[in-house]
Structures are given as C-alpha cells and as structure tokens.
Amino acid sequence: MVGLMEVLTNMVKVNPNIIPDEIYLYKIFNRPEDGTNIYRIAYNNMGVVIDSQNRIIATPLELEYQGKFAIEDEISFSELPENHQCKLILRILRDKGISDYTLSKILQKYRRPKIFGDFEIMPEVKSSVIKHDNNFYLLLHLSHQIRSKKTLWELVGKNKEMLRDFLKEHRETILLRDIASEYKTVYKPSFERYSGDPNIIESHPDDVQHWYDYHLERYWNTPELKKEFYKKFGPVELDQPIILARPIKRHDKRDLVHLLPQFVVPVYNAEQLDANLASEILDYLKLAPDQRILLLSRLLNNIKANTNVIVPSLVKFRANVFDIDLNNVLQVRNTSNVTVTLAELKTSKTKLFTWMNSRKYPIILPYEVPKRLKEFQKIPVFIVLDSALPEDIQTFAKKEFTYLINSLQKSLSSWVDFPVLNIREKYIFTIDLTSDRDIVNLSIKLSYLMKNAELGLAFIATRTKLPNETFDEIKKRLFSINVISQVVNEETLYKRDRYNESRLNLYVRHNILFQVLSKLGVKYYVLKHRFSYDYIIGIDVTPMKLSHGYIGGSAVMFDSQGYIRKIIPVEIGEQSGESIDMKEFFKDMVVQFGKFGIELEGRRILIMRDGRITNDEEEGLAYISKLFNINITTFNIIKRPLLRIFTNSKLYLEIGDSIYLLPHRVKQSTGTPVPLKLSKKRVISKGNVEFQEITNEDIFEIFLLTELNYGSISADMKLPAPVHYAHKFVRALRKGWRIKEDLLAEGFLYFV
Secondary structure, three states: OEEEEEEEEOEEEEOHHHOOOEEEEEEEOOOOOOOOOHHHHHHHOOOEEEEOOOOEEEEOOOOOOOOOEEEEEEEEHHHOOHHHHHHHHHHHHHHOOOOHHHHHHHHHHHOOOEEEOOEEEEEEEEEEEEEEOOEEEEEEEEEEEEEEOOOHHHHOOOOHHHHHHHHHHOOOOOOEEEOOOOOOOEEEEOEOOOOOOEOEEOOOHHHHHHHHHHHHHHHOOOHHHHHHHHHHHOOOOOOOOEEEEEEOOOOOOOOOEEEOOOOEEEEEOHHHOOHHHHHHHHHHHOOOHHHHHHHHHHHHHHHHOOOOOEOOOOOEEEEEEEOOOHHHOEEEEOOOOOEEEOOOOOOOHHHOOHHHOOOOOOOOEOOEOOHHHHHOOEEEEEEEEEOOOOHHHHHHHHHHHHHHHHHHHHHHHOOOOOOEEEOOHHHEEEEOOOOHHHHHHHHHHHHHHHOOOOOEEEEEEEOOOOOHHHHHHHHHHHHHOOEEEEEEEHHHHOOEOOOOOOOEOHHHHHHHHHHHHHHOOOEOOEEOOOOOOOEEEEEEEEEEEHHHOEEEEEEEEEEOOOOEEEEEEEEEEEOOOOOOOHHHHHHHHHHHHHHOOOOOOOOEEEEEOOEOOOHHHHHHHHHHHHHHOOEEEEEEEEOOOOOOEOOOOOEEEEEOOEEEEEOOOOOOOOOOOOOEEEEEEEEEEOOEEEEEOOOHHHHHHHHHHOOOOOOOOOOOOOOOHHHHHHHHHHHHHHOOOOOOHHHHHOOOOOOO
16 A cells, blocks of 8 residues: 655754753742743743743753742753653754744845735744654744735824724734744734724833833844844834734733834735735745755755754655555446446546546446435526626636536436526626625525525636635625535636637536535545544634634534535634634534434544644543543644655655655645644543554545545545535635535535
C-alpha cells in the first residue's frame, strides 16, 4: 500500500551546542507594579512558563527580577517535558538573533511587500521548534499577512466617534496588528456583551503618552530606529482613545491589552475582500516549491553569515508514499444494479458521465439515490441569467443549461428512480444580480411558480466577479423557498469544447452535473472499505449571534463504508469562543440522530474536527462516553501546520510525536500543498481517556476519507470528508442558508 521516498522540508537542524545543560525553575510570587505578567517575566529572562497556575518558569539563567520569587529546583535540560524543551530552544534562538521579526525583515529584502489598492501584503516568517530522534529542528514557514496600508487612526480620519462606529460595524471580523511592536500578535478588540459597543478608554492622555513612549523605548531604541519611528508614526496623538483587546492566540486570553489606534492596522483574510481584488491577491500569495526553496536558501545564507546556531541547509526526511489506485476503492453500480469498483468498469472518477455522450463507455450508475428524492414527481428547474453578461453568453448559457438538464433527465431516468426535471420557457429569467430589488422580486416569482413543489433547482449564470455579499444573498433567498442553486460564472462559460465551440468543455459539463447531483443528495460512489468504526462523525461550531455568545454547530455522519448518512444542525446555546461544551453538544446530537432511528449507545465512533481537542472538550467526551456507553476515538487534526513538504505526491511522514499527512496534490502551476498534522490519538471508553499511538491503519483510513469529495469530479480534498462537510455546513448556517431538515437528513449537500 505504501512505498518510501526522501522529501525535502522547510526545517533546519539546530546546533546542539546551544542547548543548556542545567535549567533553573523559579516560582514567581507577585507581579511588579507595571503589571508585567508571568510570560513577560519568563521572556525577559530567556525562559518559558511551564506551570502558569502555580506561576513557575524555567530558564537557563539566574533570575533578574525585582519582585518576590523563590528557586523551586535545578534540573537537567532533558528533565523538562518535550514541549517545554522545544519552547525553550525557540526562546534561546530568538535571543541569538533568530526571531520571527528579524527573519521577516531579512525575507523582505528578497520578497518585497506589495501594494494592492488599499491593502499591503507583508511577507513574513513564522517559526517553531520540533524535536525528532533526540535532535532539535527549526521550522521556517514563509507566509503573508494582508493588512491595511493605513493605521486604524488614519482610516477613521482621527475621529473618536468614527472609530467607535468602525469597530462596532466590523465587530464580527475586525482583527488588529500592532505594527509598532516587533511581535506578530493579532488582537481581537473587546466589546460589551449585549450592546456590542467597543471597550475603549477615552480622555486619558497620560496613558496614551505612556504607551507611545513604551513602544518607542522598547522597540525603536537606537537613533536610526527612532528616526524611522517618527517618520512612520509621527508625534503622539494625545486625543486618541485606547482600545482594549485580547490576543487571539496567546496563553491567557482573559488579560486585556492596551492598543493605540495610531499603532495598529486592521488585518484581513482574502474572503473579506472584494472578489476581484481577492483573486489577484491569492494568485500573488501562491509560492511554488522551487520559489520557497530559493527564498529559504537566501534566508539561510544570511543567517549563516551572522551566526552558527543552526546548520544552514534544509533537511530531508524519509516519507511513506501511498501506492494505491483509488479506482480500486471507489464503488458505483452497473446496469444490473450490482456494486462494482471503477477499476472493474475500466474507467475512472473523472469519467463518471462519459456514457451520457458516447456508447463506447460503460454506463455508471450512482451508488444510491435518496429515498426522499425518489418521492418527488417533479422538480421545477429555473434558469437565471445575469443581465451584465454579454447577450451571446446569455444565449449560450440558456441553451447549455437546458441541454445539461435534458441530458441528465434522459440518461438517469432510464435506469434509476429519478424525478422529472421540469424546465419551461417561463422558468427563465434575466435580472441584475447586483440589484437587491431584482433578487427579492425573483424570489417572489419563483416562490409562486414552485406552487406545491417541495424542492426546486436553479442554474444561475453570473458575471465572473460577482461580489461575495450578492452571491450570499441570492443563495439565501433561494434556499428560503427550498430552491437549490448551481452557479456558473462567465469565466467558466467561456471554457468550450475543443471539438465543438457551441458546447462547454466536457470536464466542465461533467463537473456541473456531479455538483448538481450531490446537492440533490445523490451519492455517486462510496468506498470499498470497512472502517473500524460504526459511525464517523465530523463536527464544527461557529458563533451565530456574537452579542449573545450563541453558538451554532453541525454534525455530519458517515457510516462504516464512508457513506453520508445524516447531516444535522446542533444548537448549543451560549458559549465562549469555539471551545464547546461537549456535554451539551452531544446531548443534542444524540437526540437529533435518535429522531432518525440512529442509536449511538454502545457504538464505536470516530469523532473528528478541525483543530486541537481542548481539555474541556476531552472531559465532555469522557462524560458522554460514560453516559451513553459510546466508545470514542478522536485525534488532533491541524489543517495548516507550519511544516511544508516540497513534493507533489500523496504521502505521510512521522516527525516527533506527530504524523504529517499529504492527501492531496496541487494542480496549479504555483502553490505548495499543505499537509495535515495528526497527533494525540485518544481512545475514550466508559469515561476513561487513553492516549495511543497513531497506527498505519489510522493514517490510511483518514487518507481514504479525503477521497470522498462530492463537490468536484476530480479535485482532491485536504480535510477528511466528515470534517470538510461539517465546516461547509456550519458556514452555510452562519450565512442563513437553510433548507428543510428532512432533506439534510438524507444527505442533500446543498451547500457545496
């Protein structure tokens, strides 16, 4: 099933000479008057916090601190837990000039910051330390941050009321970065829970002056730096308020920090930007493996010239390559209604529908058509054309959509129970898709035309760069009247068949058909593999009403053959952040699945979510395991670790106590595939939690789950399907995209 190969990574070996022999453990009894917390005390003494509750730090130095403290112990470096060893090595490296801030400055010599409209793309280095086979490695990840060209104070015209309004308007998405500090910490402003007003301190010029001077003396403390500081930020603006905020990834999120609008800039992800601009930026952000290797080599050469604390060459590791033909494990049905693999039919996943166009190819029928879909006699099919499209493209889209609908109807209804796809001339509309009035009027007309129909389908032809807000709004309107939509943009409509310009490219046609069928709940294939669990459940949560802390969740259930059985929304009530109360989550989940006759009691279940399982969640899982006699297995699954593997093969490698799984390939000419990080396998039974090693079978089964992509006929998935669809569904809930729950229960993937 697997072969071996050596792969290059973005890691370098740390020189063992920098590892200290002895470590001092200190207990800190109080905080100095300036409010410096225990993490700052540890940092100032080249140390790390090893027990925040008991206020104990570890450092190779004798402590310099004016508050009260006592030495707890003196131990060897090897006696520290491994995670604290890695943190301490990273802290020592930073003290020797290898900090993220310094490395980012060097990187920007070779990859300059780039301006896109009102935004600036800043190349950065993110680093961490990993221990493997008793050696330490520095991991160097090249990334980018999208941020405003202007400071927040400039954006609001240096007006306090406009600042307050700006923060309140963007409270769901606003994140801030202090660019007068050398740290890359991103902060979330604090808001009043019910009013939604930002927590800011006004009319305290002495405090403003204090924080202005603090930044100047701490981070810009040479004549050259001071000159750069004044050029960049100007003199202190004493009338600016102070923003209270929390770091989004930091040790103690309860501690509020003070931010000056004069020093902070909003930071963004591409999804928050205009679609046109986002597309340009995302293209720029893609770095092919050879580009990353070249930039890292230049970075390492610069480090080599200044220090000998690392071995300045990228490290290779031996990886396990998946040697498997997936056509041997994907099952469909033939014309005798017998389950067969694609390999047995001598075809592949990308050719599922070629039989609809040519008799030379074998007929491939879906593994299962939902019972609910079979009950529909007719499904009205609407065609919506964006008036901004050229007339010839509108005409082409209308003809092509009609052809696809008729082709699907004619082909499938001859072999399986399939409703009539009812399309008429009066079901075709041309509207301005950027007009709220047109969208509302369209939904009213469609609602009337639906009459007694329980489900409708709409093909929508749009301009290429339709604003995200418009896209979300029209989807929401149609879902509210139980019309599932398939959007095809202008760029796609120009992808024509090379043998027949009057038709869409064959792959594009088949991909549209595949997506439409998935949205209608049709599962064209399942896995020829029996998982070692009765059910596999992907879960996700999202804040729904931030002012009240309401959390919405989702659970997507697959059976032991990788078939989607149920999709359910889970309402959790008031929570804080995404660390959910698993007791409440699972109580509701068990009830929801029970409504459909699925009993979880006494079952073996694999539960997956994107991210680390917190201590609170682990306790909740243990509680549920005991209460319902459920045997639960779960892993930490991190979808964006810092490690990069410079290859385009499907493989995995073990580094330290983690598995890095690369289940997908990147088909674009640029971009580097990002592995999944798997760690901390927990097996929970009768309330007891046991940590176990991740086995080859575990890795293979997670790999197989990434192959169940019902949103594309060819694209690979990065996340296991249960996690991917739970994430997609919970995002749909957040946007207000809802359809009937009985359709969800049959696995209608309306949100893909």
